[in-house]
Amino acid sequence: MVQFLAADGTRVPVTDVNSPYAAYLEELDEDALRGMLRDLVLVRRVDAEGFALQRQGELGLWPSLLGQEAAQVGPGRAMRPQDYAFPGYREHGVAWCKGVEPENLLGMFRGVNHGGWDSSENNFHLYTIVIGNQMLHAVGYAMGVQRDGDVATGDTDRDTAVMAFTGDGGTAQGDYNEALVFAAVTNAPVVFYVQNNHWAISEPNERQFVIPPYRRADGFGFPGVRVDGNDVLASYAVSRAALERARSGQGPTLIEAFTYRMGAHTTSDDPTKYRISAEVDVWKTKDPIDRMKKYLLAEGIIDDAWLSEIEAEADELATRIRHACQTMPDPPHPDMFEHVYAEPHPLVEREAKAFADYHAGFED
Numbered sequence: 001m002v003q004f005l006a007a008d009g010t011r012v013p014v015t016d017v018n019s020p021y022a023a024y025l026e027e028l029d030e031d032a033l034r035g036m037l038r039d040l041v042l043v044r045r046v047d048a049e050g051f052a053l054q055r056q057g058e059l060g061l062w063p064s065l066l067g068q069e070a071a072q073v074g075p076g077r078a079m080r081p082q083d084y085a086f087p088g089y090r091e092h093g094v095a096w097c098k099g100v101e102p103e104n105l106l107g108m109f110r111g112v113n114h115g116g117w118d119s120s121e122n123n124f125h126l127y128t129i130v131i132g133n134q135m136l137h138a139v140g141y142a143m144g145v146q147r148d149g150d151v152a153t154g155d156t157d158r159d160t161a162v163m164a165f166t167g168d169g170g171t172a173q174g175d176y177n178e179a180l181v182f183a184a185v186t187n188a189p190v191v192f193y194v195q196n197n198h199w200a201i202s203e204p205n206e207r208q209f210v211i212p213p214y215r216r217a218d219g220f221g222f223p224g225v226r227v228d229g230n231d232v233l234a235s236y237a238v239s240r241a242a243l244e245r246a247r248s249g250q251g252p253t254l255i256e257a258f259t260y261r262m263g264a265h266t267t268s269d270d271p272t273k274y275r276i277s278a279e280v281d282v283w284k285t286k287d288p289i290d291r292m293k294k295y296l297l298a299e300g301i302i303d304d305a306w307l308s309e310i311e312a313e314a315d316e317l318a319t320r321i322r323h324a325c326q327t328m329p330d331p332p333h334p335d336m337f338e339h340v341y342a343e344p345h346p347l348v349e350r351e352a353k354a355f356a357d358y359h360a361g362f363e364d
C-alpha cells in the first residue's frame with residue numbers, strides 16, 4: 001500500500017512502493033500543504049452539517065463521508081480544471097475540490113432540484129445513486145475526450161483525464177466490469193478510483209471480492225495500485241501519477257483507496273446491527289485529519305492560531321450552508337416532469353396532467 005504519512009503523523013521512509021510517487025509531493029509548498037488540511041477540515045464540517053440537517057428534517061437523506069476525507073481531497077486536488085469527475089453519491093470532498101458549492105449538494109438531498117448542479121460548470125458530473133453506472137458514463141466520456149484529440153498533445157491546459165469514483169461494493173457490479181474492459185481495449189484516458197471503505201451498506205469486503213480491487217486491474221490489462229486512503233499525501237500523489245498517465249495517452253489506472261466508512265451507510269442505516277464497534281475503534285486511530293494536523297504541526301507549517309482560524313472558517317461555512325438549505329424555495333410541482341426525456345413524451349404528459357388535476361382538487 002502506498003503511504004507517506006503514518007497514522008501517528010510521522011513521514012513513512014521511502015520504499016520501493018512509495019518512491020515512484022514521491023516527486024509529486026516535492027512540488028507541494030507550505031501553502032499547498034495547508035490548503036490540503038483546510039480542505040479536509042471544511043469538508044468534514046460540511047458533512048457534519050449535512051448529517052445534522054437530515055436529522056432535523058431538512059434533508060431527505062445524507063450519505064456521510066466521515067473518515068473518507070483524505071481519500072477524496074487527494075484526487076480532488078490532483079485533478080486539473082479540465083479533468084472530468086464522475087462521482088457516486090458520497091463524493092462531497094471531490095465536489096468541494098472541484099468547486100461545487102456545498103449548498104448544491106444539500107439541495108439535491110433536500111429534493112428541491114433535479115440533480116443539484118450544472119455538471120459542465122466544474123466538470124463534476126451529477127451524483128449517481130445506481131451503483132457502478134457512472135463507470136460506464138466515465139469511460140464513454142473518456143472515449144469522447146480521445147476522439148476530440150484532447151490527449152497527449154503536450155499542452156497541460158488541454159490534455160484531459162477522467163476520474164470515475166465508486167465504492168468496494170461497486171466493483172461487484174456488471175457495469176463496473178464492463179467499463180474496465182472498454183477502458184482497457186480503447187486505452188481510454190480514465191482513472192478508476194475505488195474507495196474501499198470496507199462496507200457496502202451491511203456487506204463486508206469478503207462478500208464483494210476474493211482478489212482485492214487493485215489486483216484485479218492486472219486481469220483487465222492496466223496497472224492497479226492500493227493507496228492508504230486516510231493519508232492525503234499518498235492519495236494525492238498516486239492520483240497525480242495516474243491522471244498524468246491518462247492525459248499523456250498511456251491509458252487507464254485503477255486506484256484502490258484503502259479507507260473506512262466511520263459512520264452509517266446513510267442516515268437511513270444503523271450499522272450497530274451488523275458491525276462490531278471494536279472495528280470502528282481501530283479505524284478511529286487512523287483518522288485522516290489528525291495525522292495531517294500532527295504532521296504539519298511537527299513540521300512547523302501550521303500552529304494553534306492557524307488551526308483556530310480554520311475552525312472559525314468552518315463555523316462560518318456551517319452557518320452559511322445551514323441558512324441556504326433552510327431557505328431553499330420548494331420548486332413548482334410540475335417541474336418534476338420536465339427533462340425526463342429530451343422531447344415531449346405522451347406518458348409523461350399524461351402523468352403531469354393527472355398530477356396537476358390532483359393538486360387542483362385541493363382548496364389552496
Ligand SMILES: Cc1ncc(C[n+]2csc(CCOP(=O)(O)OP(=O)(O)O)c2C)c(N)n1
Binds near residue numbers: 090131169197200201
Ligand atoms: C444497481 C444498484 N443496486 C443496489 C443499490 C442499493 N445500494 C445503494 S448503496 C449500496 C452499497 C454500495 O456500496 P459501495 O459501492 O461500497 O459504496 P459506499 O456506499 O460504501 O460508499 C447499494 C447496494 C443501488 N443503489 N444500485
Ligand SMILES: [Mg+2]
Binds near residue numbers: 200
Ligand atoms: Mg463501500
